[in-house]
Amino acid sequence: MANSISLAHTQGAASSHSGRLHPLPIRIMHWINAVTMFIMIGSGWKIYNDEVIFGWLHFPDDLTIGQWAQHGLQWHFFGMWIIFINGIAYLSYGLLSGRFRRMLLPIRWRDLVQTLREALSFKLAHADATQYNTVQKLLYIGVIASGILIVISGLAIWKPVQFSELYILFGDFQTARLVHFLCMTAIVLFLAVHVTLALIVPTTLVAMFTGGPQISDGPSTTEAVAHAAMAAEPRDTK
Amino acid sequence: MIKPPSKSIFRPKAGIDQGALHADPKLLREIDRRKLLRGAMSLGALTFLTGCDVTETDEVQKALRAVSSWNDFAQSLIFRPGHLAPTYPESQVVKPPRFNAHYDVEDVKPVDVAGWKLELSGRIDNKKPWTAADIYALPEQEMIIRHVCIEGWDYIGQWSGVNLKQFLQRIGADLTAKYIAFRCADGYTEALDMPTALHPQTILATKYARQPITDPFGFPLRLRTATKIGFKNAKWLTAMEVTNDFPETYYSKEGFNWFSGM
Numbered sequence: 001m002a003n004s005i006s007l008a009h010t011q012g013a014a015s016s017h018s019g020r021l022h023p024l025p026i027r028i029m030h031w032i033n034a035v036t037m038f039i040m041i042g043s044g045w046k047i048y049n050d051e052v053i054f055g056w057l058h059f060p061d062d063l064t065i066g067q068w069a070q071h072g073l074q075w076h077f078f079g080m081w082i083i084f085i086n087g088i089a090y091l092s093y094g095l096l097s098g099r100f101r102r103m104l105l106p107i108r109w110r111d112l113v114q115t116l117r118e119a120l121s122f123k124l125a126h127a128d129a130t131q132y133n134t135v136q137k138l139l140y141i142g143v144i145a146s147g148i149l150i151v152i153s154g155l156a157i158w159k160p161v162q163f164s165e166l167y168i169l170f171g172d173f174q175t176a177r178l179v180h181f182l183c184m185t186a187i188v189l190f191l192a193v194h195v196t197l198a199l200i201v202p203t204t205l206v207a208m209f210t211g212g213p214q215i216s217d218g219p220s221t222t223e224a225v226a227h228a229a230m231a232a233e234p235r236d237t238k
Numbered sequence: 239m240i241k242p243p244s245k246s247i248f249r250p251k252a253g254i255d256q257g258a259l260h261a262d263p264k265l266l267r268e269i270d271r272r273k274l275l276r277g278a279m280s281l282g283a284l285t286f287l288t289g290c291d292v293t294e295t296d297e298v299q300k301a302l303r304a305v306s307s308w309n310d311f312a313q314s315l316i317f318r319p320g321h322l323a324p325t326y327p328e329s330q331v332v333k334p335p336r337f338n339a340h341y342d343v344e345d346v347k348p349v350d351v352a353g354w355k356l357e358l359s360g361r362i363d364n365k366k367p368w369t370a371a372d373i374y375a376l377p378e379q380e381m382i383i384r385h386v387c388i389e390g391w392d393y394i395g396q397w398s399g400v401n402l403k404q405f406l407q408r409i410g411a412d413l414t415a416k417y418i419a420f421r422c423a424d425g426y427t428e429a430l431d432m433p434t435a436l437h438p439q440t441i442l443a444t445k446y447a448r449q450p451i452t453d454p455f456g457f458p459l460r461l462r463t464a465t466k467i468g469f470k471n472a473k474w475l476t477a478m479e480v481t482n483d484f485p486e487t488y489y490s491k492e493g494f495n496w497f498s499g500m
Contacts, residue, residue, distance in 0.1 A: 047390070048390070050388075050389040050390060051387070051389040051390030051391050068493075069388070069389070070489075070492055070493035070494045071299075071302070071493060073388070073494065073495065074302040074303070074305070074306055074493060074495075075302065077305070077306065077309050077495065078302060078305040081305075159316065159499070159500060160323075160324075160384070160386065160500050161321070161323040161324075161464060161465050161499075161500040162316050162317060162318055162321065162465075162499065162500070164321070164323070164324060167324075168324075173384060173386060173392045174392065177390060
């Protein structure tokens with residue numbers, strides 16, 4: 001018994017997947033991203049207003065960042081460094097730690113139908129915040145893809161000559177600009193759903209500060225974590 | 239000063255004891271509930287004013303301009319001296335080109351070519367001023383390139399004129415200097431970093447669509463480079479200086495990025 005507990009301890013510590021739902025790096029990157037997104041969207045709207053893509057759409061000055069166009073540009077070209085570096089760090093972490101694979105895959109057609117059916121009959125389970133349903137998985141994959149595409153189209157707009165290889169992907173300056181705009185739209189729509197749901201189910205919001213519940217990866221480590229938790233209990237309850 | 243109390247079930251029937259008002263009138267004046275409310279409200283409002291004054295304070299502007307200088311440096315690092323901008327077929331050329339300046343096209347003051355000269359100064363061996371006739375006699379380079387404005391619009395234009403690198407060599411300019419600064423007939427100032435000045439697609443343009451450039455677009459001489467945002471392509475040039483001293487420009491003083499490369 002003593003042996004098995006100490007073994008479980010070792011396994012629990014060695015498993016990179018055990019720990020909280022949102023490990024500290026994810027929480028830090030999430031909130032850096034949240035603040036920088038705010039800067040990028042507000043300053044982007046200011047830049048957009050100088051030469052609108054759609055005649056009917058001007059963003060109200062109260063929602064934009066920067067007094068004049070040059071200030072919007074200054075904020076945008078300040079925020080781009082943070083969002084780019086933070087984004088690279090997030091993608092690297094998500095891919096290398098296995099977080100993306102664990103949280104966002106697999107996506108099955110059957111699960112999607114079931115989730116939609118549950119949602120439409122108001123029986124959607126959200127007691128377990130550690131498991132994303134198929135709609136959530138698709139939304140997160142969609143917003144990550146939009147994030148990647150908005151950076152690529154942004155680089156193409158910023159440097160159509162130096163990064164002409166990226167620019168050629170869009171074929172035309174205004175196309176690259178439109179793609180950049182549509183990615184922003186997708187991200188803003190995601191944010192509307194994301195923030196609303198976080199407020200409706202506040203435990204998810206709290207989890208992004210505290211780290212949320214302990215999670216595990218697969219049955220073998222579940223056991224290990226359970227053992228480790230049992231072993232650690234006397235200390236925890238003190 | 240104090241309104242008579244309105245009827246309310248929460249107010250004593252006999253009225254509120256007014257004694258406190260006379261006990262310490264000085265303190266009462268200092269408290270001034272309205273001022274407090276106003277102060278609290280404007281403090282709260284400040285957090286909503288993302289688009290206004292609060293982001294443009296001196297401190298914030300200083301920090302953002304420091305980032306902008308860093309961006310100048312970053313752009314100079316990613317600049318590829320031999321990498322050519324895409325060029326386009328003649329069928330795509332927009333005629334006439336699109337006008338833009340910090341004033342309207344009606345306010346353009348045409349340059350009198352008879353009295354016009356391009357003055358040269360700084361690190362140049364032969365500083366003899368150039369007449370339009372002399373410059374128009376130089377070998378021409380033509381390029382059909384995209385003009386991209388910082389505002390977000392773009393068009394394809396067909397420009398010809400003398401290659402700037404060849405012109406700099408002809409006048410004996412110090413090609414190891416850092417900057418070329420330009421002055422214009424309307425008081426506008428612009429500048430290029432030397433690598434951009436030496437780029438194969440940087441010219442002193444004299445013609446658009448094979449015809450002499452017309453007044454609104456910079457007659458008799460303007461800068462045209464395929465690797466800079468529109469406003470860097472100064473019109474109605476009157477003077478050119480080769481220098482190692484960082485030249486601020488009309489728009490960089492306003493807070494636009496100095497390098498503004500594409």
